[in-house]
Amino acid sequence: MKLSKTLLATSALTVAAAGAYAAGHGMADSMTLVSWGGAYQNSQIKAYAEPYLAMHPDVSISWDESSAEAVAKLRAMNEAGNITWDLVDVEGADAIRLCDEGLAMEIDHDAVLAAAPDGTPASEDFGEAIVSDCFIPQIVFSTTVGYRTDMVGDTPPTDICALFDLETYPGKRSLNKRPLANVEWALLCDGVPKDEIYEALATEEGQDRALAKLDTIKDQVIWWTAGADTPQLLADGEIVMGSTYNGRLFSAIAEQGQPIGMLWDAQMFDNDGWIIPEGLPEDRLARVLDFVKFATDTQRLADQAAFISYGPARASSAPLVGKHAELGIEMAPHMPTDPANSQNIFVTQYEFWADYRDDIDAKFQAWLAQ
Template sequence: MKLSKTLLATSALTVAAAGAYAAGHGMADSMTLVSWGGAYQASQQNAYVAPYIEMHPDVSASWDESSAEAVAKLRAMNEAGNITWDLVDVVAADAIRLCDEGLAMEIDHDEMLAAAPDGTSASDDFGDLIVSDCYIPQIVYSTTFGYRTDMVPAGVEPPSDICSVFDLETYPGKRALEKRPINNMEWALLCDGVAKEDVYDVLETDEGQDQALAKLDTIKDQVIWWNAGADTPQLLADGEVFMGSTYNGRLFSAIVEQGQPIGMMWDAQVFDLDGWIIPTGLPEDRLARVMDFVRFATDTQRLADQAKFISYGPARASSAPLVSTHAELGIEMAPHMPTDPNNAKNTFLYNYEFWADYRDDIDAKFQAWLAQ
């Protein structure tokens, strides 16, 4: 479903037209923003949306918490010719898929986004985090594990190694894992003896996929599968699981803001990106509003401001020095970031291109395995 050259040209003209409209007139007075709910969406509301609405009191913004289903839903909207979303937060691999399929708009980052305060262009400020011509990065986050500190067996050290997830003898209890192959397959291979640098070479084969699923089979009857980022913190808070994977910012919220008896296990945390895509096919007034909002919401100060509310690293290099203290608790946020040297001793680098290429096929295999 690649965009035709004609459609790409039309899209570029629409971007130019939107820029002209954004200069002073013709912008829609409402936006539908799509994100993930929970603490992350709240950080976006506090850092980007609330100040933008304060500057533009005639504009309203509503949230749809469907980012986990963004690819399927945008495919359906495109088929129906009815795009109801204006701006969509997605992970990098999904952005690549949407861009390849012509469902996300290609943009000129330097023309559309604000430069850094010192004049550094947006493309240089974001650097390698611009993994697609359609992608506007916001944050670096990680998927990692939390565990109940009060459920660690007596006389046993708290879990600090990723393979503790598969060690039901030393660390008995339910696990919470995301109901998708991404990350689970990689961790399974790592804990089945595959070297970190070989994981994706193994995972692109049928035999490697079967190996990962076989390792997951060893804990399958002890797994509660989650779909939303807020699920694992709630399962941990309720004592329904001993350990579970989720986004580091959700665990920060549970541990630091809510005071839950939860510990962080940073080993083999998987780095990933979250950012915006603009759906193709928006009417010019909606596109103009979105472009005006995105320029504001992704500038250096706004991305630094988000880190006041959640422990995710801002995607702009110029934002990092501005990260300070938590907006309410006053604690320094830098030590809680996944990129902090103490937390990043053994990270796993997520392969966006691999999952953009293999996601549909491995998804089907994973769901069939789940149903067995």
């Protein structure tokens, strides 16, 4: 069994933490959870935070919406020796980086997480979604593009390269203020074969080519840092199209009735889930372990899909996905994994981005500042 350095510090601490986890004693009565805000965080609150708090009325949960800055902030906390977060929602690539740097706790998924209802161990139920020994998967989501249906004329966009077509679709765009997805789309729309894109991005020349393509629309781009930004910009009519997470677009379209369409072409599949910061005190770790076992079981992940159109990371959860909790519409066709929506996809290359993220990030930010 893999144990964190926290639990390995002394044999007494190992026993005490395990005992607290099993018996429900000696746990902290509060947690700070870190997520992304907006519709996604609301789905987490509804699907498992509120049910957990109903079972534990003496516990309180505070939310921090800093997941986009999780790596930098956890590095700073570790340097200062003051870990104030208890559980952090991150994308798969960031989980790998945090694990490699010793900032996230390694876990034995089968020991820490609930098995499927039929007894299938958690590691098998989550399967390939476990991209790191530190990563506790929750959902499959995609980064894709939404557009204003009343601003694209009689020919709505059908492929990702509409982003770069200022002649057919004039107006502002919004893009993530990070390279992931942007550079892949740029190279694809500059003629690089899809199966050669990461080979190209591993080189200075390929990175420069991606930025040169993005240069062609740079003065028409509003750069976002929160997933809620693009839906708001679309709702306000400030942009004609922009990238964000598919669940944010679903919320704007289905729940708010905004005049927005969704472009599934070349959507970027990714896994999102929890990491537990390394170095938590025994009582906080015990509480987190109790919560995360509940929050990632088969039923809870299926319940989350009733509030947002992200596919649950557990295989056993998929058959339990039903209708939207408020709208009553079937959710399966709105998932990025639906066959009709996943004809042409990218799958985030975790190892590539774990290796190249810092360098490409620095280059991308320097380009933005030019």
